[in-house]
Amino acid sequence: MIQIIAITNNQLHTPSTIDELKQHDYDWYWIDFDQPTDDEIKQLDEKLHFHPLAIEDCIHELQRPKLDYYDDFNFFTTHAINPKDLSKQEHDFFLGENFIVSYHNYESSEINQAWRRLSGVQDVSKWDHYRIFYEVLDKIVDNYFPIIYEIEDELNSIENNDDQEAMEILLDNLFDIRHELLKLRHTINPVRDLFYRMLNSHRLKGIRDRREYFTDIYDHLLKLSEMVASNREIANDIRDNYLSLNSHQTNQVMKLLTIITSIFVPLTFIVGIYGMNFENMPELSWQYGYFAVLILMVVITVLMVIYFKRKGWF
Amino acid sequence: MIQIIAITNNQLHTPSTIDELKQHDYDWYWIDFDQPTDDEIKQLDEKLHFHPLAIEDCIHELQRPKLDYYDDFNFFTTHAINPKDLSKQEHDFFLGENFIVSYHNYESSEINQAWRRLSGVQDVSKWDHYRIFYEVLDKIVDNYFPIIYEIEDELNSIENNDDQEAMEILLDNLFDIRHELLKLRHTINPVRDLFYRMLNSHRLKGIRDRREYFTDIYDHLLKLSEMVASNREIANDIRDNYLSLNSHQTNQVMKLLTIITSIFVPLTFIVGIYGMNFENMPELSWQYGYFAVLILMVVITVLMVIYFKRKGWF
Amino acid sequence: MIQIIAITNNQLHTPSTIDELKQHDYDWYWIDFDQPTDDEIKQLDEKLHFHPLAIEDCIHELQRPKLDYYDDFNFFTTHAINPKDLSKQEHDFFLGENFIVSYHNYESSEINQAWRRLSGVQDVSKWDHYRIFYEVLDKIVDNYFPIIYEIEDELNSIENNDDQEAMEILLDNLFDIRHELLKLRHTINPVRDLFYRMLNSHRLKGIRDRREYFTDIYDHLLKLSEMVASNREIANDIRDNYLSLNSHQTNQVMKLLTIITSIFVPLTFIVGIYGMNFENMPELSWQYGYFAVLILMVVITVLMVIYFKRKGWF
Amino acid sequence: MIQIIAITNNQLHTPSTIDELKQHDYDWYWIDFDQPTDDEIKQLDEKLHFHPLAIEDCIHELQRPKLDYYDDFNFFTTHAINPKDLSKQEHDFFLGENFIVSYHNYESSEINQAWRRLSGVQDVSKWDHYRIFYEVLDKIVDNYFPIIYEIEDELNSIENNDDQEAMEILLDNLFDIRHELLKLRHTINPVRDLFYRMLNSHRLKGIRDRREYFTDIYDHLLKLSEMVASNREIANDIRDNYLSLNSHQTNQVMKLLTIITSIFVPLTFIVGIYGMNFENMPELSWQYGYFAVLILMVVITVLMVIYFKRKGWF
Amino acid sequence: MIQIIAITNNQLHTPSTIDELKQHDYDWYWIDFDQPTDDEIKQLDEKLHFHPLAIEDCIHELQRPKLDYYDDFNFFTTHAINPKDLSKQEHDFFLGENFIVSYHNYESSEINQAWRRLSGVQDVSKWDHYRIFYEVLDKIVDNYFPIIYEIEDELNSIENNDDQEAMEILLDNLFDIRHELLKLRHTINPVRDLFYRMLNSHRLKGIRDRREYFTDIYDHLLKLSEMVASNREIANDIRDNYLSLNSHQTNQVMKLLTIITSIFVPLTFIVGIYGMNFENMPELSWQYGYFAVLILMVVITVLMVIYFKRKGWF
């Protein structure tokens, strides 16, 4: 779908096609390619005459956030995050002297919000195409936060879990969180670096004019990037801690096993001796043979216990 | 609560409202927003006319330490640390040509100390609004030290602990310390980087004029940041050491278990054979069958012991 | 084999030897050394008079991707990847004012594609020797992608594998993938860095003139390099996860072993006592001796079960 | 204690107090504050009029090596290492146009050596206050070497140790060495960075004039810093190696335990069956029952051995 | 031994002493200090008048590769590698306007090769003292390669080893290789960095004039440094892989042990019960008591097997 808003003399117009738009001379206009059909995509070339490499970058998904300077427009690619699977949703923008063209292959709540806001605005004099750009980017970046907050909550709940039996599940959750943080990092950091370039570029007058506003988004990106790094470190720490405790517990389990084995296996051997059926076993007919063996076994047990106590295993 | 001190001709005045302050022409003044109510917050905009983005940064907690240049003031955000839970306590400052406005949503001992000092000073001629800024920051940074000293003491006590049984607790303490150091790093390093920017900014004349003083705080921040990094490394080393020893101990325990099992299980099998009740078992009626078996078992034991000695397990 | 295409007045010519080529004055020409014989290699020196160090770099395989400036030509080395074993296939290029000389010791599908494309083109006016260079590099870099996609698919299949028994194979596959990613990184990153140098060099007018095109390849290299790093991290995470689960499982196995041993070994000892053949064992002739022992053993078992329940081992 | 040497016309003088020193006009002088009393410390302010922040840095121990420029002197802090416990011994220097003031709260062999050398020199014309500075720093840095050499020797002796039983001690020694290397790194690296700043500062003419000499010390610091890093890596490698071998040994121990258990526990069960006292057990009265069971057990044992051989456990 | 070659008017001369050399005015000359005696070393100072710090750096071994500018010469230190023990063999060079002085405390095959080459050359007009410098450095760097190739071969043989029993040896070899790679890194990387400085120095005209040649060596150093890093990573990966497999195998061994124990220990307990000699044990005289117990034990075994099958342990 292609939507158009065009402004002239503080008046909003909504030409229904690009051809219609071109017939008038507007102050500035915004064209939104919302999940366009193949025919609509062709208009990027045929009607708007953008550079073929920029159009290729629009259509293909394999883009990193980036900023390319062309002769009569600048081209931006950035990513929103789908909160469901943390997949990237590419948003492309062509910014010219008096226009912004947005392009997205997914339904974009951020674009829709900005569109509704502009449509409903009373006094359009404070708006221009760079303001549109700012509004959409601000929404995109704001939408990163609840995703990280949710991960922080999950990490907290894992960290405080004391139910030993669920550890397999906890470790699996930790792994998933680490994976999600990796994905987030690979989305947020490149967007952050793109903003750094935008803010320091000498060729983007529209951004220089509202530097405070774009810097405000950049602040959020710095914060987000730190939160991702810090949560990843915490996830590592929690896992290392579980493994440390696990290793310690295995050690304790082994000690218990060894103590029981060390005490009872020799005793069982002794009683096995006097369970043998040899005809000639003098001890068997001794008056106090049985009691002597019992006492011997008590002595062995006591010595064993003392030995393990000395080793500090109790 | 809003508190105001205003200085003119080396005289302290305490106007009770911003309106009252505005009626006079003071040399410089300090307004402190101490855990302000919503109505008081509105005065940032209505009375003091700060930029909406700076006000937004004041009100919301989600700030990294930062420095923003606006047309008629500079905006600083920095963090004190709550010694109880190591949480961050944001302090915001608006510094203009002849004023400082401080803002904090927590009770701030650092602000209170500076306020008391200024209130009690005899000769106010050596003070101005940048001196206030210095005094508060100096206190904030000084208050980081006891927190790290305490962590160092805890690490020392963990490192020297020889009580084997408490290892689960030690590992848990280590994990907590690592977590605390992570939090401290995420507070101290950004504040340090903010100071670096402040000291190297060409737009902050008030700081350039007392460069030695702000550099002195920056020295402390460098030291703090190194202490955090170094303690984190030590915490890692201690944990790795515990795990190494644990792994070694498990190995030793396993060896003991294996030795005892290897010696007694075959012997128990042998005595089991002669405990069988078959009618036709020739050995049972041999004159010295019993003693032959005893000797056989001694020989097996001796061979086993020699074998494990050769392996170096004793 | 040496192949030559020479262009003049938008006409393609195919001189069969370098001598023949030199007799005419072409607008520009392309000489391809395709797995040349020793005699053909000599022509680099004798006919084309390239610098001996550049020729040495051609012939020997031990090159990193690089760019050397000589007086009358620039020398490039870059690597294609053999999809079968991920080995590097060196491609060398000499670019002069009106020529490109390509050199490769392997059959090169990328060179062949560009050769066919140029041979079949109708209007050669938009082509020059730098366009050839672009076309070959573009193919080389495009051919990196399917290799990484395949690795991503393998990683996904490993991550979702739930068949415990195959873990030895999974770990081995993971190791191979890590090895392959290492190889890819050592190919892709130097090529990426070479492009960075090419794009920022002031001495390569032919590249500056089609900056958008070479930047487009550079974008792909940045993306590839990120994919390699990210997949390596994922491979690490998967392995760490397997090891965590493994360690946890060993712990669980040990607990089961210890429980069974702890319960039955003492019981077996007790029944062993009453299996002894001493003549004087009063309990044996008690009316309810047998039942007393059975009850004793039930009590011991119940106490053991309670003990392990309390420890949380069940 | 405060010591003073003052030079004029190539003559050494030793004024006993700062007041006495100030009465004459010397070419240059050196004042050494050797573990000064509180009264002596006050003279830094009252007699020498240094900046209060520099004096504060002298008195307090919490300094990183650093260089501060003041109006009429430069202030340096650097650390010697106490070879006994590797603690830092702060040395502070005030260098002015014609003086050096050294300050140290510990007995300083480095200062003492330089003092003796200057006192005994015949021709003082080649000396000035920056030469003093060089001599002391050179000694301080030279004294770092034997400490690292000793650590290298210890690491070598740990690496070549083959006595298995002492591993707990070896691991503990490794941990201590790692700790010591951490301390050394935190001393040496900041001193190295300070030298870098000193050598590249445009405000230290006295150092620029003897650049070769200070560069020579800087070379040593680079070497030291590399030795520390490299020894730390070697310590890590040794520990990882011990742990690898340990883990492998545990595996071998477990295999032995499992083989013995797997063979004898079933056999013991079988002999246990025929040790039962049931009245009606037909096998017991078979002529060759006993021998049949013996053969059965040999067969089981052989099958087990073949099984474990196939698994490669022998 | 001190060797001298001096060139004038394309003629080689071989003065036998430095004094003899100084009597003539040669175009350029090369003095080689080959494992010099103490008396010969003194000539660096007395005859050649080099700076005492440069001479000190010659004589002492504790040098990092480096380049120092003095007034009338440049001083270089670099390292050859002894292929036997990978120890460093320091080579020092003094390069002046028309001379090179080389110094080495070891027999140097690289120096000898260059010496023979120069001695045998027909037309000496293309040689000068910087060419000597290039020839020796080129040999030194070329000699690094076979050392790394050998390590790569060893790593390959370790990686493909399938003989489980030799793992202790493999791990030890891996450790040695890691140690060797560490040594190589600490030799090659500083030499690489020295070349970077040499190539980018504005004070070394002799090197600027043969930039392509020195760049060619630098290429090799870059490649070597990458090979070392990459092999170290591979060594880490192989070790991690062995440890992963080891940990997995231990788990499998434990499972087998637990299965066998869990099945036979309860059974052995049961047969133990009926091996007791109580007079009053009703089951013993039951007609089918024995067979009932056998059936009970088969049932228990089947249940156990089903249980472990369900757990996926088979």
Ligand SMILES: [Mg+2]
């Ligand atoms: Mg796109």
Ligand SMILES: [Mg+2]
């Ligand atoms: Mg926002």
Ligand SMILES: [Mg+2]
């Ligand atoms: Mg903000």
Ligand SMILES: [Mg+2]
């Ligand atoms: Mg906002």
Ligand SMILES: [Mg+2]
């Ligand atoms: Mg991480």
Ligand SMILES: [Mg+2]
């Ligand atoms: Mg961690």
Ligand SMILES: [Mg+2]
């Ligand atoms: Mg705020």
Ligand SMILES: [Mg+2]
């Ligand atoms: Mg302070």
Ligand SMILES: [Mg+2]
């Ligand atoms: Mg202070």
Ligand SMILES: [Mg+2]
């Ligand atoms: Mg200070």
Ligand SMILES: [Mg+2]
């Ligand atoms: Mg760390």
Ligand SMILES: [Mg+2]
């Ligand atoms: Mg560590």
Ligand SMILES: [Mg+2]
């Ligand atoms: Mg080549």
Ligand SMILES: [Mg+2]
């Ligand atoms: Mg491409």
Ligand SMILES: [Mg+2]
């Ligand atoms: Mg593209």
Ligand SMILES: [Mg+2]
């Ligand atoms: Mg393309």
